[in-house]
Amino acid sequence: MKDFSKYQTQELHAKDLKHNMHPFTDFATFKEEGSLIMAESEGAYVYDTEGNKYLDGIAGLWCVNIGYANEEMGEAMAEQTRRIPYYSSFGHLTTPPAVELSEKLVSLAPSNLNHVFYGTGGSMSNDTAVRMIHFYFNRLGKKDKKQIITRTDGYHGSTYLAMSLTGVEYDHIGFDLAPDLVHRVSAPNVYRRPDGMTEAEFCDFLVDELEQKILAIGPERVAAFFAEPIAGAGGVLVPPAGYHKRIADVCKKYEVFLVSDEVVTAFGRLGEMFSSESVFGFQPDIITCAKGLTSGYIPLSANLISDEIYDVISVPQAKGAMFTHGFTYSGHPVSCAVGLKNIEIMERMDLCNHVKKVGKYFENQLKEKISSLPIVGDVRGSHFMMCVENVANKETKELLPAEAEIGNRIAAKCEEAGVLIRPLAHKNIMSPPLILNVQEVDTIVETLHKGICDVQDELIREGLWKG
Known part of the structure; x- marks a missing residue:
């Protein structure tokens, strides 16, 4: 069992806000929201200082190919x-x-x-x-x-x-x-x-x-x-x-x-x-x-x-x-x-051959289960390098208004469900550790599907998208 009692989350948050300048940071929200502080890891998963477990759909930043905490x-x-x-x-x-x-x-x-x-x-x-x-x-x-x-x-x-x-x-x-x-x-x-x-x-x-x-x-x-x-x-x-x-x-x-x-x-x-x-x-x-x-x-x-x-x-x-x-x-x-x-x-x-098999399954599952959603314009990529582009209109490819913050909102829904997806403006990107198995791929796809559906409903209620 991992021991998270040694991490003083609030104290770390305060020190982080005061001294640690992050790359690629939106200061409009950072000073209020602070950071999600990752403290432990194992395989394809990372844990924050509160002990919350996340399936890492982005491998840190396209990086952790063999998975975390390899002895x-x-x-x-x-x-x-x-x-x-x-x-x-x-x-x-x-x-x-x-x-x-x-x-x-x-x-x-x-x-x-x-x-x-x-x-x-x-x-x-x-x-x-x-x-x-x-x-x-x-x-x-x-x-x-x-x-x-x-x-x-x-x-x-x-x-x-x-x-x-x-x-x-x-x-x-x-x-x-x-x-x-x-x-x-x-x-x-x-x-x-x-x-x-x-x-x-x-x-x-x-x-x-x-x-x-x-x-x-x-x-x-x-x-x-x-x-x-x-x-x-x-x-x-x-x-x-x-x-x-x-x-x-x-x-x-x-x-x-x-x-x-x-x-x-x-x-x-x-x-x-x-x-x-x-x-x-x-x-x-x-x-x-x-x-x-x-x-x-x-x-x-x-x-x-x-x-x-x-x-x-x-x-x-x-x-x-x-x-x-x-x-x-x-x-x-x-x-x-x-x-x-x-x-x-x-x-x-034999990780390359693993990627050829499971990565192609990942690619196919995303296209099969995500492409048909009304707000999804394109699902593209190859193997363990994938992107979902969200739009207001599939036929015209018109984008949603900036205030919809579509990529951020979808990523936040997935994070709440224990899966990390990268937001990039109106897009969401996935680049998980290459050790992912089929069940973990399914978890990412199902979580992303639900996250997109939930955000679609919210945008309609808020009048930011007609559906």
Whole structure:
């Protein structure tokens, strides 16, 4: 039995409100409502300080792929801490876990990605990709080839540079972006494609749009295109069939590097360790990853870099000159040991094949039981990466008024019933631990169904929706 008496919830709430500044916080409500403080965990479940148990439908934040409180992970962390808890990886220094994890990651990645560079998060990984690509073209004397193209509603992080890459406009409100660096093309949002356009025609449009954007900027000025295989925080956008392969061909045509942001999709979420080549059939020049790399047990990110890029940036600029990019915690031995253990556990559990089976069941159950609800416009995603988009009118796809707070209200209903679902404006997102069984999938689907139905009834009573 778990003992929750040691947690003084009210005292923790007071300290949290006074001192702890949260990321991505709505201060209009936070100062009144405070935080739900998670204190314990096990498997696919988390517990708050009052002992309330929740089935975690979001894996913390796309992270806890192998589930919570895995004893082997704790032991791996402790064992490495006893051996050597930290050492710099600058220059001619490293540790065994960093070396071993690098070899393991390369063995899992597309065949052209044979080099690994470490950081501590997805934002850092995407920043690193930009710096490396800029450095590459500098080394070739192409110092004007610096412009970056990303997609509307793409998400690449929240550091200054990574947020400039991010195309979620809501996240930019009140903040500055890196000037004159990043250009946008359309999101591959099949649900909201132009009226009368088939999915195949939409794919043609997206591919042509990217090519025209490169030509408009000038191929001699465009360095890279960043894209998530499935856009996560932008609303779980699954691109039309053939999109990624054709995009890769356009990039190759104009010597534009393709960076695949697999911070969310890597390490089993779509049933493969990496999804770029295995699921979507394209070979990127860089893969950025984090989150599932350690199942969120400890911060770690990695850039998997092509031979083509490495062979240029690893040539000395001049006598005594160095490649001056990196971080204090690059290749942190404890983080790398946890990453190795995480992959070992995933492989032993055959977690990718589990996701292919149970994840497809999850996808099918959501579409079968949620799609027909009057307020649901779209159910989309793949395996353990799903989204429900709520609308006022199924035919017109018109959104509900902002004051309906539809995503928040549905998530709150589910939370009351013991299931955590992520609200994102008018959408609700699910990205549970990959260990979920069929019964737990059913619990999420049934709870979400009831939550949506309850909110529908409330909106009608409040006059916010006609039904």
